[in-house]
Amino acid sequence: MLLNTGSNSLDTSASALRKTSFWFAAIALLCLLCADLDISTVDPWHELSLMAAGALSPSVWSWPTLLSSLANTFSFALQGVAVAAIGGFILALGYGYSVVRGFCAFIRSIHELFWALLFIQITGLSSLTGLLAIAIPYAGTLAKIYGELFEEVDLAPARNSPAAKQPLTHFFYTVLPMAWRPMVTYTSYRFECAIRSSAILGFVGLPTLGFHLETALGEGHYSEAAAYFYALLLLIGTLRFWLQKRLLPIYLLAVFYYLPPHAQISWDLVARFITEDIVPAPLRGEALFTASTFSEFANWFSLLWQQQIWPGLINTMVLGQISLVFTGLLALLLFPLNSPLFFRRWGRTAGDGLLILLRTLPEYLLAFLGLLILGPSMLPAILALGIHNAAIIAHLVGRYSEELSLRGDANRGLNLYFYEVLPRIYRQFLAFLFYRWEVILRETAILGILGISTLGFYIDSAFEEFRFDRAFILILASALLNIGVDHFARHIRLRLHLKTTPESL
Amino acid sequence: MEAVTSQPLFDLNNRRLEYQGKTVLDNLSLTIERGERVALVGGSGAGKSTLLKALREQLPNQVAWCPQQPGLVPMLSAFHNIYMGALNRHSFLYNLGNLIKPMPAARDEVSEIARSIDLEMQLFSSVDKLSGGQQQRTSIGRALIQRRAIFIGDEPVANVDEYQAERLLKLICQQHQTVVLAMHDIDQALQFCTRIIGLKDGAIALDAPSDQLSASDLAGLYDAA
Numbered sequence: 001m002l003l004n005t006g007s008n009s010l011d012t013s014a015s016a017l018r019k020t021s022f023w024f025a026a027i028a029l030l031c032l033l034c035a036d037l038d039i040s041t042v043d044p045w046h047e048l049s050l051m052a053a054g055a056l057s058p059s060v061w062s063w064p065t066l067l068s069s070l071a072n073t074f075s076f077a078l079q080g081v082a083v084a085a086i087g088g089f090i091l092a093l094g095y096g097y098s099v100v101r102g103f104c105a106f107i108r109s110i111h112e113l114f115w116a117l118l119f120i121q122i123t124g125l126s127s128l129t130g131l132l133a134i135a136i137p138y139a140g141t142l143a144k145i146y147g148e149l150f151e152e153v154d155l156a157p158a159r160n161s162p163a164a165k166q167p168l169t170h171f172f173y174t175v176l177p178m179a180w181r182p183m184v185t186y187t188s189y190r191f192e193c194a195i196r197s198s199a200i201l202g203f204v205g206l207p208t209l210g211f212h213l214e215t216a217l218g219e220g221h222y223s224e225a226a227a228y229f230y231a232l233l234l235l236i237g238t239l240r241f242w243l244q245k246r247l248l249p250i251y252l253l254a255v256f257y258y259l260p261p262h263a264q265i266s267w268d269l270v271a272r273f274i275t276e277d278i279v280p281a282p283l284r285g286e287a288l289f290t291a292s293t294f295s296e297f298a299n300w301f302s303l304l305w306q307q308q309i310w311p312g313l314i315n316t317m318v319l320g321q322i323s324l325v326f327t328g329l330l331a332l333l334l335f336p337l338n339s340p341l342f343f344r345r346w347g348r349t350a351g352d353g354l355l356i357l358l359r360t361l362p363e364y365l366l367a368f369l370g371l372l373i374l375g376p377s378m379l380p381a382i383l384a385l386g387i388h389n390a391a392i393i394a395h396l397v398g399r400y401s402e403e404l405s406l407r408g409d410a411n412r413g414l415n416l417y418f419y420e421v422l423p424r425i426y427r428q429f430l431a432f433l434f435y436r437w438e439v440i441l442r443e444t445a446i447l448g449i450l451g452i453s454t455l456g457f458y459i460d461s462a463f464e465e466f467r468f469d470r471a472f473i474l475i476l477a478s479a480l481l482n483i484g485v486d487h488f489a490r491h492i493r494l495r496l497h498l499k500t501t502p503e504s505l
Numbered sequence: 506m507e508a509v510t511s512q513p514l515f516d517l518n519n520r521r522l523e524y525q526g527k528t529v530l531d532n533l534s535l536t537i538e539r540g541e542r543v544a545l546v547g548g549s550g551a552g553k554s555t556l557l558k559a560l561r562e563q564l565p566n567q568v569a570w571c572p573q574q575p576g577l578v579p580m581l582s583a584f585h586n587i588y589m590g591a592l593n594r595h596s597f598l599y600n601l602g603n604l605i606k607p608m609p610a611a612r613d614e615v616s617e618i619a620r621s622i623d624l625e626m627q628l629f630s631s632v633d634k635l636s637g638g639q640q641q642r643t644s645i646g647r648a649l650i651q652r653r654a655i656f657i658g659d660e661p662v663a664n665v666d667e668y669q670a671e672r673l674l675k676l677i678c679q680q681h682q683t684v685v686l687a688m689h690d691i692d693q694a695l696q697f698c699t700r701i702i703g704l705k706d707g708a709i710a711l712d713a714p715s716d717q718l719s720a721s722d723l724a725g726l727y728d729a730a
Contacts, residue, residue, distance in 0.1 A: 012582045013579070014580040407576035419604060424579075424580070
């Protein structure tokens, strides 16, 4: 204390958070300098006005198509999450082992669209592909959440309880019952995400809402697109009214009856895909460990690195960083909408309604719309990622602000926001944002499929050219990037003492 | 000097005051004149805080408020917590700039107050690093910087040592025309206030000028009902 004498510089708990935020923002600004943000369409307002007109006059061209794509979207999502919940649960039992944790991190670091692109090569555009594309990455995510919940509620080792001697009994009688409620809550939230994922799988050809949305949007049939769009909103928006626990077994039976996971698998093709197609070209059928094979492989790899991996990584990180900071700023701007400190009763209900609506829009679809309006650049991607993710974080931060109690003579308006509320919510806000970082980066990579030159762009091109070896390496690169960022985010969360228990993210 | 016929500053007439939906004080009538220094005494749960809250709400824009739970922003410095009392006097942009980097003028103003409440050393540390007593002084600082005529405090010096408590009470009385304090230290109440109001069993059990009272007169307020 005495050493502090006369010091006029701030020594506060807020300063560490401020410093971190400053560096993140500074890097994002640097990234902005090298990001392509041009609006390349001649008249963006014209396209936007056409879309708005379409949105106001939705029309269903074919009810059977709409209903069957709606049913497919729901079926893939429910089947995927059901399988993921079982798989995730089993994996979570071994979550203490770093091998299992690493495996889970790996399978969830690959986006469901990339999984779909991979499986389409083996199982075609089949119902099995849709199921697996959702179930695999979601199992990795659920395993992490379940595993962390088990660790959190498992007090036996600390207490040295006799139950610890009967691990299985202990698990089913104490750990599982305590973790059950948050598990159910989180899984049901992931189901909402799975519906978005399922809809988006249509963009690579599966028969869900996204398939018809892409076609209609691409051809400028905005009224038709609006109908599919509203169907998706309606499906997600009304979930809590009809997706009840009691009815779940019935829905499960129904979706497996309606869309049995099935694919015409040619095992020869599978074998070829694994042993040949995804093997780097210079290594196919060659004797390994010879000097010439090695040098050819080195050439192949360095070319791939220079032309695709490195630019893809850089663009993914640049876009990811800008989107992360933009998401954060937008979330800070929006959270008062769901905060009782700023809006009461109806105002807050309407505000939170808007946030939930924005959250419901899949970022991939938003980016697609943005591309149609603004032309291909990073701008639509940044807007799409920002809007979707900021709405999620703003909703949670707003709800967190319920816990704050202000003095009777608290300030009002902007003074209240900056002096009394922002410092109090900031730590929690950063925790949410860093949780979301990994997701934002995964999505950044995937937006490449729309033509923004992130890793997804090169992956998609490789698939189109049937160069599966390249696609495979590029997918690995994106997986490693995500795992790296996840680790870094975790490191920052620990260093800043941010709450690390999972939320609905 | 005010005319004798002027309106009292605070006027509660036959009021019922509730705390969390329960009636704490019933049929309460009370007036406080400008210039009075009032001490509210009584056992815990007697309704002191509820009464103070009702008084503050009568003149929210004239009262410097010092609640029992200081409601400071823990991750911000004592400087910023004190300055929070002066936000209304400055433009929003000035306040925002001051949040990022303390402005010279604001620094001078807050430093002067910090000196008077003996908080200079800790001024730029965040409140979560301060002791209970230092936090309480920060809260007093936030009230002082408002430069208002009326001070309402709920046990404002309960967490500081006796010597400092007397200094702070003296300061509060010097800088405000009218003072209303909830207090549990009877000697301090008699020493600094001109009027003592004792609360017991949901009503005013005693209301007299302090120079007509002794510590023993007040002891009865704390007996079990």
